[in-house]
Amino acid sequence: xxxxxxxxxxxxxxxxxxxxxxxxxxxxxxxxxxxxxxxxxxxxxxxxxxxxxxxxxxxxxxxxxxxxxxxxxxxxxxxxxxxxxxxxxxxxxxxxxxxxxxxxxxxxxxxxxxxxxxxxxxxxxxxxxxxxxxxxxxxxxxxxxxxxxxxxxxxxxxxxxxxxxxxxxxxxxxxxxxxxxxxxxxxxxxxxxxxxxxxxxxxxxxxxxxxxxxxxxxxxxxxxxxxxxxxxxxxxxxxxxxxxxxxxxxxxxxxxxxxxxxxxxxxxxxxxxxxxxxxxxxxxxxxxxxxxxxxxxxxxxxxxxxxxxxxxxxxxxxxxxxxxxxxxxxxxxxxxxxxxxxxxxxxxxxxxxxxxxxxxxxxxxxxxxxxxxxxxxxxxxxxxxxxxxxxxxxxxxxxxxxxxxxxxxxxxxxxxxxxxxxxxxxxxxxxxxxxxxxxxxxxxxxxxxxxxxxxxxxxxxxxxxxxxxxxxxxxxxxxxxxxxxxxxxxxxxxxxxxxxxxxxxxxxxxxxxxxxxxxxxxxxxxxxxxxxxxxxxxxxxxxxxxxxxxxxxxxxxxxxxxxxxxxxxxxxxxxxxxxxxxxxxxxxxxxxxxxxxxxxxxxxxxxxxxxxxxxxxxxxxxxxxxxxxxxxxxxxxxxxxxxxxxxxxxxxxxxxxxxxxxxxxxxxxxxxxxxxxxxxxxxxxxxxxxxxxxxxxxxxxxxxxxxxxxxxxxxxxxxxxxxxxxxxxxxxxxxxxxxxxxxxxxxxxxxxxxxxxxxxxxxxxxxxxxxxxxxxxxxxxxxxxxxxxxxxxxxxxxxx
Amino acid sequence: xxxxxxxxxxxxxxxxxxxxxxxxxxxxxxxxxxxxxxxxxxxxxxxxxxxxxxxxxxxxxxxxxxxxxxxxxxxxxxxxxxxxxxxxxxxxxxxxxxxxxxxxxxxxxxxxxxxxxxxxxxxxxxxxxxxxxxxxxxxx
Numbered sequence: 004x005x006x007x008x009x010x011x012x013x014x015x016x017x018x019x020x021x022x023x024x025x026x027x028x029x030x031x032x033x034x035x036x037x038x039x040x041x042x043x044x045x046x047x048x049x050x051x052x053x054x055x056x057x058x059x060x061x062x063x064x065x066x067x068x069x070x071x072x073x074x075x076x077x078x079x080x081x082x083x084x085x086x087x088x089x090x091x092x093x094x095x096x097x098x099x100x101x102x103x104x105x106x107x108x109x110x111x112x113x114x115x116x117x118x119x120x121x122x123x124x125x126x127x128x129x130x131x132x133x134x135x136x137x138x139x140x141x142x143x144x145x146x147x148x149x150x151x152x153x154x155x156x157x158x159x160x161x162x163x164x165x166x167x168x169x170x171x172x173x174x175x176x177x178x179x180x181x182x183x184x185x186x187x188x189x190x191x192x193x194x195x196x197x198x199x200x201x202x203x204x205x206x207x208x209x210x211x212x213x214x215x216x217x218x219x220x221x222x223x224x225x226x227x228x229x230x231x232x233x234x235x236x237x238x239x240x241x242x243x244x245x246x247x248x249x250x251x252x253x254x255x256x257x258x259x260x261x262x263x264x265x266x267x268x269x270x271x272x273x274x275x276x277x278x279x280x281x282x283x284x285x286x287x288x289x290x291x292x293x294x295x296x297x298x299x300x301x302x303x304x305x306x307x308x309x310x311x312x313x314x315x316x317x318x319x320x321x322x323x324x325x326x327x328x329x330x331x332x333x334x335x336x337x338x339x340x341x342x343x344x345x346x347x348x349x350x351x352x353x354x355x356x357x358x359x360x361x362x363x364x365x366x367x368x369x370x371x372x373x374x375x376x377x378x379x380x381x382x383x384x385x386x387x388x389x390x391x392x393x394x395x396x397x398x399x400x401x402x403x404x405x406x407x408x409x410x411x412x413x414x415x416x417x418x419x420x421x422x423x424x425x426x427x428x429x430x431x432x433x434x435x436x437x438x439x440x441x442x443x444x445x446x447x448x449x450x451x452x453x454x455x456x457x458x459x460x461x462x463x464x465x466x467x468x469x470x471x472x473x474x475x476x477x478x479x480x481x482x483x484x485x486x487x488x489x490x491x492x493x494x495x496x497x498x499x500x501x502x503x504x505x506x507x508x509x510x511x512x513x514x515x516x517x518x519x520x521x522x523x524x525x526x527x528x529x530x531x532x533x534x535x536x537x538x539x540x541x542x543x544x545x546x547x548x549x550x551x552x553x554x555x556x557x558x559x560x561x562x563x564x565x566x567x568x569x570x571x572x573x574x575x576x577x578x579x580x581x582x583x584x585x586x587x588x589x590x591x592x593x594x595x596x597x598x599x600x601x602x603x604x605x606x607x608x609x610x611x612x613x614x615x616x617x618x619x620x621x622x623x624x625x626x627x628x629x630x631x632x633x634x635x636x637x638x639x640x641x642x643x644x645x646x647x648x649x650x651x652x653x654x655x656x657x658x659x660x661x662x663x664x665x666x667x668x669x670x671x672x673x674x675x676x677x678x679x680x681x682x683x684x685x686x687x688x689x690x691x692x693x694x695x696x697x698x699x700x701x702x703x704x705x706x707x708x709x710x711x712x713x714x715x716x717x718x719x720x721x722x723x724x725x726x727x728x729x730x731x732x733x734x735x736x737x738x739x740x741x742x743x744x745x746x747x748x749x750x751x752x753x754x755x756x757x758x759x760x761x762x763x764x765x766x767x768x769x770x771x772x773x774x775x776x777x778x779x780x781x782x783x784x785x786x787x788x789x790x791x792x793x794x795x796x797x798x799x800x801x802x803x
Numbered sequence: 804x805x806x807x808x809x810x811x812x813x814x815x816x817x818x819x820x821x822x823x824x825x826x827x828x829x830x831x832x833x834x835x836x837x838x839x840x841x842x843x844x845x846x847x848x849x850x851x852x853x854x855x856x857x858x859x860x861x862x863x864x865x866x867x868x869x870x871x872x873x874x875x876x877x878x879x880x881x882x883x884x885x886x887x888x889x890x891x892x893x894x895x896x897x898x899x900x901x902x903x904x905x906x907x908x909x910x911x912x913x914x915x916x917x918x919x920x921x922x923x924x925x926x927x928x929x930x931x932x933x934x935x936x937x938x939x940x941x942x943x
Contacts, residue, residue, distance in 0.1 A: 066895040675837040679829075683845040687932060690852055694940050754901035754915055756835035763839065764917040764924075768897040772882050772920075775927040779879045782931030786872065789938045 005063030007077045010044055010087075011130060014123030018116040025112040034102035037115045041094035041122065048087045055084045056502040058509070062132065072193055078132035081506025085345065086129040086260055088503070089352050093252035094122050096481035100360055101244035103478040104367060109242075114154060118248070121147035125253050129260055134183040134193045141179070141221070144257060145172045148249050152241040164237035167569065171234045175224025179261075182217030185210040186268075199267045199513060206272060215269045218261065219278060226258025226312050229286040230565045236305040243363030246301065251355035255312055259348060262319050263511045266341070270323030270512075273426040280420070283317025284438045286310065291445035295549070296556045300362045300372040300457065303449060304355070307398065310446065311351050318344030318413060321420045321435070325515050334515040337419060341511050342519055343412035345504045350397065350405045350492065357485035358394040358453070361387055364474050364482075365457065374452070378460040383471045386479060388458045393486040399450035399542075400443060400535065405492035407535075408522055413439065414531040440534055447542030448549065455546075496522040593715070600722045608725040617728060620735030630671060638664045651702040659689050676759045808857065815857030822850035830925055834913070840921030844928030851933045860940055871937060875930025882923030885916065 017040050025033055054061060065075040079087070098118070105114065124147055127140030146169070153165035187193055189208045190201060205211050222228075227235040235255065239246055249255070262279060269275045290310025297303040322341030328334040364387050365380065366372045381388045393404060400410030417439040421432035473479070492499060505519040526532070545552070587598065611617055641660045648654040662685035669678035707715075749761040763771050830843030854863050886897035901915035 065890060066893065069895060676839070676842065679837060679842050680845065683842065683849055687845070687849055687852060687936075690856065691936060691939065694936065753899065753917070754834070754913065755917070757833060757837065757839065759837075760833050760839040760917075760921075763841070764921055765899045768886065768899065768917075768920060771924060772886060772897065775882050775924050776879055778931050779875050779927055782875055782934050783872070785935045786938050 005077075006047065007061055007063045007079060007130065008065060008075070010047055011077065011123055011126045013044065014040060014119040014126065018119035018123070021112050021116045021119070032102050033111045033115050034098055034105075037119065038095060038098040038102075040119065041091045041098060044126075045088065045091035045095055048084060048091055051079060051084060052502055055079065055081055055506050058506065067136070073133060073135050075136055076132040076194065077130040078196060079130060080510045081503065081508070082260070082263055082345075082510040083129045085349065085503050085507050086256065087126060089256065089349070090122060090125045090129070090253050093248060093352060093356055094118075096356065096484060097244045097248040097252075100247070100363070100478060100481040101242070103475055104244050104363055105242065109154075114151075114242075117147055117150040117154070118245070121151060121249065121254070125257065128257050132195050134186065134195065137195075138176070138180050138183060141225075141257065142173065142176050144254055145169055145176060145225075148172075148238075148254050151245045151249060152238050154242055154245065155240070158240065160237070161240040164234070164240040168234040168238045170573075171231055171569075172224050175221045175231065178217045178224075179221025182214045182221065185214035185217065189214065195264060202268050203271070212274060215272070215274060216278070218265055218269070219275075219282075222258040222261040222265075223282060224258070225261070226255050226316060227286075227309050228258070228282050228313060228316060229289050229309075232286060232290065232309040233564075233566045233569055235309050236302050239301045239305045243301070243359060243366065246305075247356050247359035247363070250305065251308055251359055252352040255308065256348065256352070259312065259315050259319070259344075262316060263341075263344070266319060266323050266511050267326065267513050271326030276320055276323050276327075276426050279320030279323065280317045280435065281320075283313045283315070283320055284435065284442070286313025287317060288313075288438055288442040288445070291442045291449065294449040295445060295452065296553060298374050300365065300374060300377075300453065301359075303374075303453060304358055304362060307446070307449060308355060310442065311347075311355065311398070314413060314442075315344050315347050315351065317435075317439075318347065318416060319511075321416050322512065324420070324423055324426065325512055327425055330514050330516055334512075335517045337416075337423070338508070338512050338515045339412065339520060340416035340420070342500075342504060342508050343409055343416050345507050345511070346412065346496075346500070346522070347406075347409035349499065349503075350409050350489075353485050353488045353492070354394045354397040354404070354406055357390055357482045357489065358398070360478075360482040360485070361391045361394060364478060367478070368471055368474055374456045377457045379458070380471070381458040384458070384473055386473055387482075388454075390479075390482040390486045391454055391458060393489050394482075395450040395453045397489045399447045400538070402524065403490065403493055405489050405496065408493065408496055408524060410443065411526065411531050411535065412522075414534050418530060436534075440537070443534075443538050444541050444545065447538050448546050451542065451546045452549070493524065496524075597715075597718060600718050604718070604721045604725055607729070608721070611725070611728060611732065617732055618735050619731055624734070631668075634664055634667060634671070651696070651699065655689070655692055655696075659685060662688075676757075812857045815853055819850050819853050822846060822853065826850060830921070833921060834915060834917070840924035841928055843921075844925035845932065847925070848929045848932035851929070852936050855933075855936060855940060860937065871930045871934040873930075875927050875934060878923045878926030878928070878930055880923070881926060882920055885919040885923060888916070 061079040063077050067073050067075045124140050124143035128137060128144060131137040131140060149165045149169040152168055153161050155161045189205045189210050190198055224231045235250060238250055287310050290306045290313055294303050294306035297306060318340045322338055322344060325334045325338035397404035397406035400406050417436040420435045423432055500522050508519050638661055641657045645654050645657045648657060666678045666681040669681060746758050749758045750756055753761040753765040755761040826843050826846035829838035829846055833839030889898040890896055899917040901913060903911055903913050906912045
């Protein structure tokens with residue numbers, strides 16, 4: 004099997020093994036074993052860098068459902084490689100950090116199993132070439148992040164946050180699935196590579212724009228774009244290592260990845276350009292605006308993540324304009340935005356990861372994340388303070404840190420977009436740099452709040468309960484590595500640019516050959532630099548006066564938030580579905596049968612009549628023998644007699660008579676398998692009935708009113724009639740070719756002379772497998788129903 | 804209510820043996836003649852049911868210490884995992900193959916991977932059926 008496929012499978016396998024080995028290691032922290040996996044995978048992907056940067060790609064395939072063109076195809080190009088490196092690299096650092104962060108009372112096996120599950124799912128998302136495989140992994144990230152957010156499930160807020168993230172991201176995921184299916188309907192392929200190769204041919208198709216918006220819906224919900232950003236702050240209830248991993252480096256980047264991946268397919272259209280850009284810009288502004296009012300450090304970081312994701316998103320939107328122009332000077336000119344997006348994607352992971360870990364250290368060592376209760380920590384946590392400064396100054400876009408470089412490129416791109424000659428940008432384009440600049444000022448303010456309110460200023464008068472010291476060395480390693488990267492990338496950005504960003508750019512803008520610029524820290528005395536200086540001046544001013552204008556938030560009506568809307572929808576839908584459910588789930592068996600058979604008659608019988616499939620053709624019927632007649636009459640008599648039976652035993656016997664007669668029919672028609680099955684089933688169910696028989700209440704005739712009786716009779720007769728009509732029509736229906744000829748050579752195909760079993764075990768083995776699963780679940784259901792009932796009846800015995 | 808069921812017990816013992824043999828025969832012969840995992844499993848399960856009918860459940864569970872819940876779980880796992888095998892040889896999920904081998908006693912014998920799958924089905928059926936009957940009879 005190809006190493007690339009193994010790379011996805013290894014985390015899943017490891018997650019499956021963890022429950023079996025954790026009991027054997029009492030002393031060793033499980034994290035030391037787990038960390039080997041992301042480190043190995045990281046090394047593997049680093050090893051791929053030379054291959055990818057030379058312009059090649061790697062792919063491998065496993066058959067899944069070849070007949071539908073759905074196969075497990077993995078594909079590594081520049082874009083996937085960046086994400087894969089982030090996932091495994093950040094994964095290693097987060098696991099290392101979590102070894103020191105989590106206490107021994109936490110359930111470590113669960114934690115690491117979920118984390119590995121998540122890692123595998125993320126790798127699957129960024130490496131899949133097949134749309135449906137991508138979707139499966141996509142939802143798997145939702146589920147595994149749900150488990151991680153709810154890791155401390157005894158907290159109400161954790162459960163709330165986990166549910167919220169699951170509902171919103173899965174909602175978007177469904178939309179995305181619909182979009183994928185539309186793409187398949189348009190193009191006839193599930194392969195992303197083939198879609199990209201034939202991009203531009205489908206813009207006139209009626210489904211093109213619906214598909215575009217549905218795919219974007221998936222990306223926006225996953226990447227917490229406005230107005231779906233509300234789940235991200237609540238997801239911060241997860242343990243801090245998880246927040247650092249999921250909500251800075253990986254999961255939220257899945258949406259960004261999706262937008263980047265589909266830029267060649269949908270980009271170059273006005274709809275894509277404006278939707279992605281505007282949603283990104285609004286998110287950038289709103290996230291930064293909300294971050295300032297937060298008093299919880301982690302909530303502040305959550306909103307800043309929302310804001311930064313908006314920035315990256317808008318850059319991908321701006322860059323998509325390059326596809327309109329194609330290869331050439333203008334294409335390269337606007338393609339810079341995409342390059343900046345990829346650059347900021349990497350930078351954001353470094354500084355946000357470091358900041359989350361810093362906040363984790365503060366929380367861990369001080370015991371609170373409330374800004375109002377923090378201050379003066381520089382004296383006791385000098386190393387942590389250094390990391391905090393590096394992280395937040397990079398986020399604010401100040402020189403000497405990598406965030407500065409990508410921020411300057413963001414300004415360049417937004418200024419260029421204002422002069423874009425297409426997409427009516429000459430009318431509205433000016434708002435892009437305006438929003439970009441305003442949001443950046445706000446970003447500067449919250450970055451300063453983060454550093455100065457926490458580490459500088461007066462020490463809080465409240466006596467801390469414990470002596471605050473720097474955390475153990477192991478906890479500092481991960482943020483130290485990230486801080487080194489932040490500074491290192493400022494001084495040698497082109498190492499990253501040439502080897503990773505350039506191939507990734509080639510994946511996002513396949514037709515534009517020369518968009519990758521040489522990154523330089525000093526780019527002349529120009530508008531961009533003026534904007535940065537303006538940010539520092541205005542930002543400092545706003546930061547100094549923040550307590551005066553913070554009141555602005557109080558003017559915003561509280562009830563008009565999207566959060567409130569979400570809660571309302573949730574409460575309403577719970578209430579309504581409760582009302583609807585209790586209307587038909589009456590707990591009265593005859594009602595259920597009425598619904599089931601009524602539905603059956605309406606839908607199946609109705610379809611039969613309306614589609615004109617009703618037909619009788621007795622010319623090819625086999626002759627009916629005397630035996631058949633006798634058996635049929637005996638069965639009819641038995642069936643009619645059941646409702647009039649005087650005792651339960653009689654009814655059971657009559658029912659058994661029906662079953663055994665069917666078995667005889669199977670014998671007559673030479674179907675020994677079926678006859679055997681029917682006989683055994685009939686016997687076992689009869690025994691089962693006899694077991695319960697003794698304990699059933701007395702058999703009494705139901706004294707139902709005449710109307711109900713007539714209604715039941717009508718339903719019964721109509722059901723019987725429907726089945727009979729279907730049987731007769733099927734026999735004389737010849738619109739489709741018979742499939743039985745396929746099974747005639749079952750011996751050559753499956754090596755079995757028994758066709759029935761060849762079908763069950765070979766041709767349609769998937770059905771059989773799932774049926775056995777259904778059987779298993781049903782068995783468990785019966786078991787739990789009976790056992791739980793027994794427990795309820797004698798609760799005292801259990802307590803004692 | 805205590806009835807003298809010596810005859811039932813004696814006949815049951817012989818019957819169970821016959822049914823077991825028949826069930827295993829059905830299971831093995833399923834590839835070419837009527838039988839297979841589902842029917843074989845059902846027949847084997849009915850042998851267990853007969854045991855439960857003739858003897859009380861405690862005696863049976865002492866004599867045959869099998870957790871039928873686990874048995875059904877193992878069956879489902881076996882059926883699923885047997886499908887994963889071909890994936891490692893580049894074949895679609897659940898592909899089956901067969902071949903002829905010279906075995907010491909049986910001579911030339913056909914071995915098919917579908918047998919593993921069918922065994923999973925059989926175990927599931929036995930586990931579920933016996934488990935249901937067992938829980939209902941124990942409840943009383």
